[in-house]
Amino acid sequence: MSYVVLARKYRPRSFEQMVGQEHVVRALTNALDQQRLHHAYLFTGTRGIGKTTVSRILAKSLNCIGPDGTGGITAHPCGVCSACTEIDADRYVDYIEMDAASNRGIDEIRDLLERAAYKPSVGRFKVFMIDEAHQLTKESFNALLKTLEEPPDYLKFVLATTDPEKMLPTVLSRCLQFNLRPMAPEVVYEHLEHVLNAEAVEHDEASVRLLSRAARGSMRDALSLTDQAIAYGAGRIEAEGVRQMLGAVDRSHAANFVEAVARRDGPALLAGVDTLRERGLSPAGTLEEMTVLLQQMAVEQSVPGALDETDPDTPATRELAGLLPPDETQLLYSLALHGRGELQLAPDEYAALTMVLLRLFAFPPAGREPAPAAPGPGGSTAARSPAAAPASAALKAPVAQAVARTQVPPRRPAAGSPPTPAPAAPAMPPRVQQTAATDAEPHVDPAPAASPGGRPQPPMPEGAAAAAAARVAPLPARPAPSAPVAPAPGRPDPAAPTPSAALAAAMPNRPTAAAPRHSLPEPPSWLDEAPPDLAREAPAVAADFDLAEADVLALPAVARPPAPASRPAPAPLVLNQTALGERWAAVVAGLNQKQAVVAMVRELAMQAELVGIDEAASDGGKPAWRLRVERESLRTPSLVNKLQAVLADVAGLQVQLLPEAGIPQDSPALRDRAERERRQREAEQIILNDPVVLGLMSRFPTARIVPGSIKPQ
Known part of the structure; x- marks a missing residue:
């Protein structure tokens, strides 16, 4: 007796044996029990998930006569009567299967319709099953429409397709459609375990999991791969043999890469790529295994304990989940997922794999700053020396405090009350007030600045101090006058180092003519006119700082786009009603x-x-x-x-x-x-008086309502 492949040998013979399609089985079972039968069924889904199998079971349910020959329509065919056995053997005269991939012309459809004119020969119903129905020509569909819509009582149509989008809408509307879903790896794993135990094939758990994932939701593919694995292993299925047969990469390689990337260990990563090259393992398979691992890591990070406890890889996955923060896990997953498409573009796939894995190295780990730049020629370095670090730290606090005060406008005195004197600026360390003679950063006393009351100022957080220093640093230095000029009474000496000049001198390697990196917010490009110039508030800020007028004038101008030309006003409406x-x-x-x-x-x-x-x-x-x-x-x-x-x-x-x-x-x-203008004015007035809009306008100085965006209902 010839060998029967597993996909045919273990094809379900009844609805009870179907796995992974409970929603379809339930609907068809209830319809058969209640005798609510449709005249045309359409089964859609990817290959190998049971479309033809469901069609055969449905045909047996319609024509089953029971073991004693007295049965009727049932959802549980007996499997022993002539109708059931002949349909399983594909020789039942009243069940006709036609492959539309090779019989797609109008002549084949006309021949099928000629058979529809005759009543069933031996069965209760004639069942026409058209597989890959989307490949029928437009003329074939048109010839089938009338019979498909109003077939005889004894005729049932079953259409199966993997691409329902290519079918005519008129055909879809005449059929009762069921979408068969791809099966989960767990469902495929359980069915393969059942088949291998029934076949008495020695196997291990890891090999079956590899086969269930490689099937990608298709039970027929899973059984075909199992047949191949049995032949490859000479009657025994082992994980290493299945991995070699599939060209898959061991989970340990993916775990080593994830660990190397998490620790920013470049040598270990390059050594792993060399190992893949020596063993001839696929870079695409490596990235695919990494995506599976990272997906499980993300699940463990978001929902601890949600992974399958029976999976032997779960403990290692949980350990790796603690190495990467959730945001880096998501980023690395995206890099690995999209990096598979880049492998074919590079002349060397292993070099492309290296670039994909090194891409995460460009992002600094959470909570740490990027590494300093390497020294250049002559021993110069772009990073600050350790000796200059205390000076930078001491400079950040007074700078951040001074800039923080600029964010609060001076309080206006109430009517009849004497004006409140502006508070004095915090004292600067004495060495900061000296002009730097070289480009190197001067040493600054790390002692904290003292307030006018003699109490030390609390230090600012490092992030806020850095941001404040970046905003104040670009203040340009004024050129020295050619001849000394006597200061006017009541004015400070121009030659004396002012706080702004000291700050500008204390920031080395900063271009003074360039625009500041962190400038005031620019107006959106869709504004017809520029928002109020926030730079005009500089004198008030200077008064709060007790700075000289010359220092206020030396503040860098905020870069603003030129104001667009005003639009021509629309012609006035002249309406004299009579x-x-x-x-x-x-x-x-x-x-x-x-x-x-x-x-x-x-x-x-x-x-x-x-x-x-x-x-x-x-x-x-x-x-x-x-x-x-x-x-x-x-x-x-x-x-x-x-x-x-x-x-x-x-x-x-x-x-x-x-x-x-x-x-x-x-x-x-x-x-x-x-009338339109009146309604427009009413709508604009409603929006302008809305409390939410008023709150947003007061919170964001540059916020504007886009002209023409308000439309009356």
Whole structure:
């Protein structure tokens, strides 16, 4: 007897044997029990998940006659009657399977429809199963539509496809559609365990897990791979043999890479890549295994204890989850996932793998700063020396305190109360006030600055101090005067080192002419006008600092884009409402409601103004209505005659229209425009008075409402 492959040998013969498709089994079972049968079924889903199997079980349920030959439609076919056995053997005369991949023309469909004209030969129903139905031609679908919609009582259609998007909507609407889902690796693992135990094949747990993941949701692929693994291992399935057969990478390599990246261990990472090259392991498989590992790590970090306890890799995964913070785990997962597409672009896949793994090295670990730059030629280095670190630390606190005070505007005194004197600036360390003679950073006494009361100022947090120092550092230094000038009474000596000059000198390697890195917020590009200039508040800030006027003028100007040219103001609306204008607007509104005027005739009616009515001015005895129209193209006789005919036929007005040149002041178009502007003003007023909008505008100085974004309902 010839060998039967596992995919055919263990094909389900009843709904009870189906695995992973409970939603489809439940719906079909209830429909069969209640005798609520549809005439056409459509099963969709990827390959190898049971579309043809469900079709055969459904055909057996419809035609099963029971072991004694007296059975009827049932959800539990017996499997021993002639209908069940012949359908399983694919030789039942009333069950016809057609592969649309090779029989897609209209001739095959016509032959199928000819068979539909005859009643079943031996069974209760004729079942036509069309596999890969999306490959039928458009003509074949059209020929099938009528029979598919209203088939005979004894005929059932079953269509199966892996791509329902390619099917005609008219076909989809005539079928009862069921979407079969890809199976989870756990479901595939349990079924493979059952099959291997039934076949008495020696295996280990790791090998079965590898096969279940490699199947990618397809049970048929899982059974085919199991057949291949049995042949590869000479009747025994082992993890190492399955890994070699699949070309998969051991989990230990992925774990070593994750650990090396987490510890920023470059030599260990490069050694791991060399090991992969020596053993001929796939870089794509390595990244794939890393994505699986990182996904499990992210699950463990977000929901501790959610991993499968029976998986032997779970303890190692939990240990690795503690090495990386959650944000770096997500970042590394994205790098590994997208890096698989870059492997084919590089001339060397292992070099591309190295670049993908080293990409996380460009991001500093959480809680640490990037490593300092390497020394350049001549021994110079961009990093600050350890001796200069105390000076930098001592400088950060007074700078941060001074900048923090600039964020609070001076409080205005109440009416009738004496002005409150501005508090004095905190004392600066004496060495900071000296001008640096070289580009090197001067040594600064690390003692904290003292307040006017003699108490030391508390140090600022390092992050805030660094940000404050970056904002104050770009203050430009003023050029020294060519000749000494005597200071004016009440003014400080220009030659004396001011706080701003001392700060500028204390920051080495800072370009003085460049714009500050952290400047005031720039206005959005969609503003018609620039927001209020925040730099004008500098004198108030200087008063709070007790700085000289010259230092305030030396502050760098905030970079702002040039103000755009003002838009031309729209033409003012001139609307002088009259009684005749009201009458003409009512007539035109009636015509528009009935859609009696279109195109240029409607434009003439909307742009015209009724300025006079002469009851006896026309030759035919009709009242003459004088219309004032500005555009000459609308005063043509053809348009006037058409409008006059519409007034007579629709509105019942037997009048003669006499157009004249002039600028209308009460036309229906002007009235509509005035109404739109009124509604627009009301809508804008509602938005401007909204408490949420007022709160946002007061919180963000540069916030503006986009012109034209407010639309009335």
